Amino acid sequence: MRTIAVAAAVVGALALAGCGGGGSGSDGPLTVYSGREEELVAPLFEKFTDATGIDVEVRYGDSAELAATIAEEGSNSPADVFFAQDPGSLGAVDAQLEALPSETLDRVSARFRDAEGRWVGTSGRTRVLVYNTGQLSQDELPASVLQLTEPAWKNRVGIAPTNASFQAFVTAMRLSLGDEKTEAWLEGMKANDAKTYEKNTPIVEAVASGEIDVGLVNHYYLSLVKEEQPDAPIANHLFEAGDPGSLVSVAGAGVLSSSDQTEDAERFVEFLLSEEAQQFYVDEAEENEYPLVAGIDPPAGLVPLEEIHGPDVELTAFGAELSSTVELLRKTGWLS
Structure with missing residues (x-):
């Protein structure tokens, strides 16, 4: 991912972009820019067309790069919906x-939508520590993500x-601990020789193979790897309440x-929150x-969202903070 260039492009382009008015008069297909992978969400687009008769054209890509594209296109963007x-x-x-x-907004808890109502969450995930059950027991796992900088976790x-x-x-x-503590944690992970991977799935696979003992990922990558490796010795661990590792x-x-x-665009977002679409997940x-x-109950085996208490932060703030986060990752040597 060309993350640094993307973040800079978003910031720069937004300063120039117009936000022209819109209506509902086009007879063409609805255009969706999707940062969600085709393999996952294509069935949802098909369900929407079947339910409404509205055709959809989808441009798939990395969410950050699509955001940069939208910013650059400004009021001339062909996109009707951004699905990120x-x-x-x-x-x-x-x-x-x-x-x-x-x-539409009221179908989802305020915790999972923009404070100004400009976007709404459509599905959720929690950050976890995936671990090798052959190498570690639950009582050996850290209570906080901050403990991963300790010498015991070097190279693991x-x-x-x-x-x-x-x-x-x-x-x-x-947002929860401040830049100084976050920088110290990133530097500590660097000193502890944390291993880097391009995506979450390779991390879980590396844990399963014993290449590393633990990895920081989203919870659902465990099930994706288990689909291919049912006997893989892996499980997810949630950090303590309030910990940034339990976002x-x-x-x-x-x-x-x-x-x-x-x-039509609003109908699409509304559909993503329909019982049919939510049950799809x-x-x-x-x-x-x-x-x-x-x-709508979560998939079997998942801890209910109301029982997961991550850091006290608002998701609304994440967009404005993206470029500063990227800069800190670059400063600490995690991005070039």
């Missing part, structure tokens, strides 16, 4: 998103510093102010994510 992997990417272009209808931890979910976690640490984050969606199909999706609409 993380709140930081949505927040990076929130000036180009219109407020969603209150009846995997992270993905270029990945959006890791950067969201670092942002949460900055609960979301994927989400917003409607572009420049869209000429506002009504429980019954069909490969990624074992949390539905966010009340009344």
